[in-house]
Amino acid sequence: MKTKLGILALVGLGLVNTAQAEINFNGFANLVAGTTGSKSDQLYGFDDNIDFKNGSLIALQASSDLGNGLGVTAQIISRGNEDWDPTFEWAYISYDATDNLRFLVGRQRVPFYMYSDFLDVSYAYPWITPPEGVYSVVFDTFDGVGAIYNTSLGEFDTTIHAMYGSNDDDFNLLGNDVSPDFNDLVGIAITVNREWLTLRGGYVQTEMNIPVDSLNPLITGWEAAGFQEVADNLKVEDDTGSFIELGAQIDIGNFIAVAEFTQLDLEGTSLGDQDSFYVMGGYRLDSVLFHLTYGYDEAERHNFVADVPTGVAPALDFLILQTSALIASQKEETNYYTLGLRWDFHDSAAFKLEYTDYTDDLNSNGDASLIRTAIVTVF
Amino acid sequence: MKLLKVFLFSLTSIFSCMSLAEVAVIVNASNGNALADSEISRAFLGKLKSYGDGSGITPVNLKVGNDTRTAFEKNVLKKSSSQVKAYWSKLVFSGKGKPPKELGSDADVVNFVAGNPGAIGYVDAGSVNDKVKVIMTF
Numbered sequence: 001m002k003t004k005l006g007i008l009a010l011v012g013l014g015l016v017n018t019a020q021a022e023i024n025f026n027g028f029a030n031l032v033a034g035t036t037g038s039k040s041d042q043l044y045g046f047d048d049n050i051d052f053k054n055g056s057l058i059a060l061q062a063s064s065d066l067g068n069g070l071g072v073t074a075q076i077i078s079r080g081n082e083d084w085d086p087t088f089e090w091a092y093i094s095y096d097a098t099d100n101l102r103f104l105v106g107r108q109r110v111p112f113y114m115y116s117d118f119l120d121v122s123y124a125y126p127w128i129t130p131p132e133g134v135y136s137v138v139f140d141t142f143d144g145v146g147a148i149y150n151t152s153l154g155e156f157d158t159t160i161h162a163m164y165g166s167n168d169d170d171f172n173l174l175g176n177d178v179s180p181d182f183n184d185l186v187g188i189a190i191t192v193n194r195e196w197l198t199l200r201g202g203y204v205q206t207e208m209n210i211p212v213d214s215l216n217p218l219i220t221g222w223e224a225a226g227f228q229e230v231a232d233n234l235k236v237e238d239d240t241g242s243f244i245e246l247g248a249q250i251d252i253g254n255f256i257a258v259a260e261f262t263q264l265d266l267e268g269t270s271l272g273d274q275d276s277f278y279v280m281g282g283y284r285l286d287s288v289l290f291h292l293t294y295g296y297d298e299a300e301r302h303n304f305v306a307d308v309p310t311g312v313a314p315a316l317d318f319l320i321l322q323t324s325a326l327i328a329s330q331k332e333e334t335n336y337y338t339l340g341l342r343w344d345f346h347d348s349a350a351f352k353l354e355y356t357d358y359t360d361d362l363n364s365n366g367d368a369s370l371i372r373t374a375i376v377t378v379f
Numbered sequence: 380m381k382l383l384k385v386f387l388f389s390l391t392s393i394f395s396c397m398s399l400a401e402v403a404v405i406v407n408a409s410n411g412n413a414l415a416d417s418e419i420s421r422a423f424l425g426k427l428k429s430y431g432d433g434s435g436i437t438p439v440n441l442k443v444g445n446d447t448r449t450a451f452e453k454n455v456l457k458k459s460s461s462q463v464k465a466y467w468s469k470l471v472f473s474g475k476g477k478p479p480k481e482l483g484s485d486a487d488v489v490n491f492v493a494g495n496p497g498a499i500g501y502v503d504a505g506s507v508n509d510k511v512k513v514i515m516t517f
Binding site: 024026028059061073075090092094099100102104108109117118120121123124125148150152155157159287344347348350378 | 417421426427428429435443444459460461464465466468469471472473474475477
């Protein structure tokens with residue numbers, strides 16, 4: 001699908017080229033290095049070996065204005081942790097119906113979070129990457145239709161972003177490489193901005209079908225034992241996932257503050273519901289921004305085998321034990337502090353340095369510290 | 380006496396420097412719309428797209444690094460050059476907008492504004508001619 005859209009976009013650009021329309025190229029790059037504080041620490045894909053690939057990326061965007069409000073854009077990103085294989089992150093045709101209403105058709109970003117639109121453009125925000133605890137939905141993009149409506153009431157600028165589409169990008173779940181189907185993916189995000197204050201709210205929901213191989217023995221076991229309901233609860237099949245985001249940003253003089261809260265509801269599956277938030281405060285001293293972030297995440301799946309009687313049969317007890325362990329593994333309580341700085345040392349580039357102290361309230365073996373540095377640029 | 384002359388001379392040169400450094404925000408001479416300072420800022424950030432009479436606004440920038448542009452961004456947009464760059468990179472890479480066209484010199488900006496009824500630009504006050512109208516200076 002990605003490739004098809006990409007080819008479509010490139011063909012689009014090719015057609016434009018023959019029509020002598022102008023193609024604009026823009027790009028951005030983040031070069032990140034990081035290491036954890038000790039041998040046993042692992043965090044956000046980093047360990048105690050200094051790593052230059054995780055979080056590093058380079059992107060190129062080509063766009064062309066076809067006239068009469070029509071435009072074509074393709075954005076290709078090569079990521080270090082994907083062996084620099086380029087993928088089409090965005091590939092869409094845009095149409096400006098009016099000055100205030102734009103439609104996008106093709107591959108684009110799901111408006112989950114405050115920084116979703118420019119998630120990979122580290123130059124556009126204070127951190128090296130937005131706080132991982134909140135920014136944790138397994139996919140970021142979709143294929144479909146988006147509508148962006150801007151309106152101004154006095155000095156209040158409001159943006160309404162609505163979308164419909166699907167996603168089927170592979171990812172890893174419970175140790176399995178899975179090929180999901182996220183269909184009927186619908187979302188809306190509303191952002192209100194006035195001078196130094198920005199408020200945002202978002203809602204996204206999707207139908208989910210995710211075959212997870214490692215769950216199959218349990219599922220067939222429960223079905224054979226006559227507990228179809230438990231089997232259905234284990235499966236991620238015809239379930240609805242929903243996501244809520246609330247965010248606020250204050251940017252006044254030398255002071256910046258950002259907070260975001262998210263809630264992910266995966267009811268009807270064996271996966272945990274997640275609540276996350278972070279708050280960040282920062283202060284600018286000339287070209288250097290100092291910032292401190294605190295974040296908290298918790299996840300849980302209610303025990304859907306609690307009503308199944310134990311001691312009836314060893315095979316059933318075994319199923320209960322295994323399923324309870326899976327449910328327990330979905331529980332999470334973690335928090336972190338990140339202290340960082342951003343130094344705009346050049347018109348188009350910034351240097352960033354961050355230290356993160358991460359605590360796992362359920363298992364102190366999960367505690368970790370991480371130091372990261374980056375050079376980020378737009379061009 | 381000689382010292383006083385030197386002093387007066389330096390003072391006049393300082394003043395002339397200051398007047399040279401004055402920045403003028405200009406629109407087409409035929410443009411009768413009034414724009415508040417905050418509206419000028421919103422126009423250059425792509426938030427305000429039309430004048431009071433409904434006609435479209437076309438803002439035009441000088442190149443990045445140009446002193447007049449830096450002064451305009453600091454005083455009118457209340458942002459540093461890198462903050463402006465970060466602002467536009469959010470819009471450019473998400474398909475939500477693109478920054479104003481950039482022109483190479485004050486003369487180019489004056490000519491562009493003189494030739495486009497909806498245009499708005501900013502130049503050193505000394506570059507202004509009678510084909511454009513000054514709506515703000517600082």
